[in-house]
Amino acid sequence: MIETEITIDEEKKEISINATISWDKDTQPPEISYTEQQISDAVSSHSGSMSGIVTPENPDGGDYQVNFGVEFVPDAESTYDIVLSGPDKPSKVRGQGKSGKEMQLxxxxxxxxxxxxxxxxxxxxxxxxEGTDAAGNRTTTVQEGFENNIMGRIVSGGGTTFDGRNVTRMIQSGTTSWDRHASPGVSVRTFP
Structure with missing residues (x-):
């Protein structure tokens, strides 16, 4: 099973980016109070029209309607697992866990x-x-131009989102001809 499937419809100028993730609710800690629907809605809220997206068929970049989606499935060996970490550890995605991959929150x-x-x-x-301050606390410095980007700066209560640069990178991560570090968990299909 592929964790993320990116489908590019060049004729309609639409891109769908959908992830499949496993969440074993029997072991879900009470600290995660979000439902699958709340998480799915939050991720899909970043859908919209975006400019400057480079695709294999459109190397000069263009405008696309981008739709993000999440599907939750029962525990599966080939998907990411959601696990909980302590309050002193940052959230992250890593290659560990039952399936070898987990989203640590x-x-x-x-x-x-x-x-x-x-x-x-x-x-x-x-x-x-990332770095540490004099007291040993974790610090982050946002790359210039990514101050309002959710992959550069997380702002509680909103205010950051994905843009065409993110979508271009997502497409590149699943295309080995574009990215020598292509992710085996991301599949890209282009049609017609």
Whole structure:
């Protein structure tokens, strides 16, 4: 099973980006108070018209209607698992867990952090650097131009979203001819 499928309809100028994720509710910690529907709605709220998206068939970039989606399935070996970490650990996506892949969420993580982690499952990267301050606390520095981008800066209560640069990177992550670090979990189909 593919975790993320990106479908590009060049004729209609539409791109669908859909992730499949496993969530074993029997072991769901009470700290994650979001339902599957709330998470799905939050991720799909980033859908919309976006400019400057580069595709294999449109190397100069163009405008597309982009639709994000999430499907939750019973525990499966080939999907990402949602797991909970302690309040002192950041949320992240990593290659561990029952299936070898997991979305680790910090206790009480806001929906924006979950949306950011889905950005990784869709094939995008972080647009910030990490460090520590004099007291040893984790710090982040957003890359210039990504201040209002959910993969650069997470703002509780909204205010950040995906844009054409993110979608281009997501497409590139599933296309080995474009990206030597292509993700085996991202599939890209173009038609007609």
């Amino acid at each position: 910090r206790d009480g993580a806001p929906l924006e952090a979950i949306e950011h982690e889905f950005g990784h499952i869709f094939g995008d990267i972080d647009y910030y650097g």
